[in-house]
Amino acid sequence: MTNLTEAEAAGRVMVALDYPDAAAAESLVRSLEGIPCYLKVGMQLFYAAGPGFVASLKERGYKVFLDLKMHDIPNTVKGGSNSITKLGVDVFNVHAAGGMQMMTAALEGVEAALSGDSSLKRPLVIAVTQLTSTSQAVLNDEIGIGGAVEDAVIRYAKLAKQAGLGGVVASPQEVQSIKAACGSDFRTITPGIRPSGAAVNDQSRIMTPREALEQGTDYMVIGRPITAAADPRAALQSIIKELI
Ligand SMILES: O=c1ccn([C@@H]2O[C@H](COP(=O)(O)O)[C@@H](O)[C@H]2O)c(=O)[nH]1
Numbered sequence: 001m002t003n004l005t006e007a008e009a010a011g012r013v014m015v016a017l018d019y020p021d022a023a024a025a026e027s028l029v030r031s032l033e034g035i036p037c038y039l040k041v042g043m044q045l046f047y048a049a050g051p052g053f054v055a056s057l058k059e060r061g062y063k064v065f066l067d068l069k070m071h072d073i074p075n076t077v078k079g080g081s082n083s084i085t086k087l088g089v090d091v092f093n094v095h096a097a098g099g100m101q102m103m104t105a106a107l108e109g110v111e112a113a114l115s116g117d118s119s120l121k122r123p124l125v126i127a128v129t130q131l132t133s134t135s136q137a138v139l140n141d142e143i144g145i146g147g148a149v150e151d152a153v154i155r156y157a158k159l160a161k162q163a164g165l166g167g168v169v170a171s172p173q174e175v176q177s178i179k180a181a182c183g184s185d186f187r188t189i190t191p192g193i194r195p196s197g198a199a200v201n202d203q204s205r206i207m208t209p210r211e212a213l214e215q216g217t218d219y220m221v222i223g224r225p226i227t228a229a230a231d232p233r234a235a236l237q238s239i240i241k242e243l244i
Contacts, residue, residue, distance in 0.1 A: 081109025
């Protein structure tokens with residue numbers, strides 16, 4: 001048991017809307033109506049449905065994580081961050097592998113947007129460390145980065161913290177080390193969540209929702225265990241129940 005209320009537990013879940021178009025995503029959103037979870041819009045949906053879909057979620061009061069994982073030269077990321085901030089999203093991200101200057105530029109883009117429109121809310125800017133699909137073997141043998149995945153994650157997390165970002169995307173397996181290295185206020189947003197018995201799919205570094213919560217994660221990103229379920233609302237409700 002934890003001290004989380006049902007609403008608080010729902011607020012820790014970010015449902016990944018990985019759909020090919022607005023109509024498909026809309027149908028899932030409607031099925032979850034009234035549950036105060038975050039909605040995550042990633043590349044597939046954003047490239048198909050664009051800023052208009054994000055704006056429609058915000059108009060309906062949803063908290064939105066725009067997961068576009070920017071990774072480009074600093075000037076381009078600054079511009080991208082500026083445009084994203086103007087969409088009014090609550091959370092967005094860049095790749096920590098872009099380095100300190102790129103992450104700082106992302107924050108400059110945010111500041112420029114906020115200074116031009118006082119009605120905008122400051123988004124939480126976070127950095128992707130090592131994708132949760134990346135295993136130890138892939139990191140070492142394919143990508144060619146030596147050492148333990150966890151060490152790479154912590155290196156990226158420290159760099160993101162130094163750049164002034166508010167948190168990182170990582171596996172729940174790394175949450176305790178990230179918090180120890182970067183402080184308890186430094187947010188962890190963790191995909192790689194699989195309820196017991198669920199298909200692992202292409203994820204590698206996974207944990208159940210309950211285990212992730214016990215590691216101290218702030219938010220858990222969950223896609224297919226909800227969206228591919230016969231009854232997505234029931235699947236989300238069962239995850240929330242596991243968290244309270
Ligand atoms: O390291 C990362 C970064 C982002 N993701 C995203 O999270 C969801 C996970 O979806 P599942 O269906 O629960 O696997 C997806 O949108 C990814 O793009 C990630 O998995 N790992």
